[in-house]
Amino acid sequence: MIRWTSDFEEFQRSEDLRAGRASFESFATxxxxxxxxxxxxxxxxxxxxLGIAVLGAMNDEAALDIQMVVxxxxxxDDPFAxxxxxxxxxxxxxxxxxxxYLKSDGLQDLLRLASxxxxxxSDESRPGRSKPSPKIAVFEHMVEASVASGFELRILPLAQMHDRYVIPKSGSVLNLTTSFNSIGQRIGVAVWLPELPSAAIRDAHAALWAAGTAVARQSPPGPESDPGATTL
Structure with a gap:
């Protein structure tokens, strides 16, 4: 075991010397x-x-409740990507x-999903651009014309956004390394994140959502919107 820890000790000694520390605690100690x-x-x-018990616990995935990144x-090249x-x-x-960077075709597909x-x-605003992207007006019309119930769209300045996520109400968050309009056109990764980073991302984007500007919202259907209802 002492021989096994020698490389670690050499690394730690070099770090201590670099930091100006005169002594260090060996891994064995x-x-x-x-x-x-x-x-x-x-x-x-x-x-x-105690060491045997620790090793046993480390080898017990159920006890550790290990969550792996998927x-x-x-x-x-996959036509079904x-x-x-x-x-x-x-x-x-x-x-x-x-x-x-969501485009209209991506929004159209999302409007079809009950989930x-x-x-x-974003409004894709950039320095020197006085008006938001024309896509916002198109998006507003798409949401208002859709049959989606309770669907809401909000926007933020481009500088406040970067990554692409699918954030369910609970559980794992899906991180996409490419925008919807680029899926199938360039290599990317879809990553289901473990609980801890998912919770942090969910909290951070709850604040971003609250700061966003509401563009369009579909109200839940009521008696007044029922096409089969008769007005007396």
């Missing part, structure tokens, strides 16, 4: 201090009962889709 190992005759280390490549991403989104619940209730995009 660290294990002894924690009680995971004990020094025995002939300067050898022996694992303790990543899927977006292959531009876009459909596969839409399928992933369709399996979420009450999701907010975040894409600063998507909100879209946050």
């Amino acid at each position: 660290y294990l002894v201090r924690l009680g995971w190992a004990a020094l025995v005759p002939e300067k050898r280390l022996s694992i303790t009962a 990543a899927k490549a977006i292959d531009p 876009y459909a596969k991403i839409i399928g992933e989104i369709a399996g979420t619940d009450d999701a907010m889709v975040v894409d600063p 998507v209730s909100r879209v946050l995009t």
Whole structure:
């Protein structure tokens, strides 16, 4: 074990010297201090009962509740790449889709998904551009003309947005490394993130959503919007 830790000790010693520290704690001393190992005759280390228990817990995935990142490549040569991403989104619940460069065809597909209730995009504003992108007026018309119930679209300045996410009400967040309009055209990755970063992303985008400008919203259907209703 001492031989196994020698490389670590050399690295730690160089870091200590670089930081101006005159002494360092070896990895072997660290294990002894924690009680995971004990020094025995002939300067050898022996694992303790506590160390055995720690190793057992580290090998027990159920006890650690390990969450693995699930990543899927977006292959531009795959004719079904876009459909596969839409399928992933369709399996979420009450999701907010975040894409600063969303185009009208992407929005049209999202409007068809019952799993998507909100879209946050940018006005693609840039220095020197006095007016927002004309896509905003088109988006407003698309949402108002759709049959989606309770769907809402908000915008932010481009400088406040960067990454693309599908953020369900709970659970894992889907991170897309490419915009919807580029899926199938360039290589990318779709990554389902573990719980901890998903929660952080959900909280951060809840604040961004609150700061966004509402462009269009579909109200839930009521008696007055029922085409079969009779006015007396």
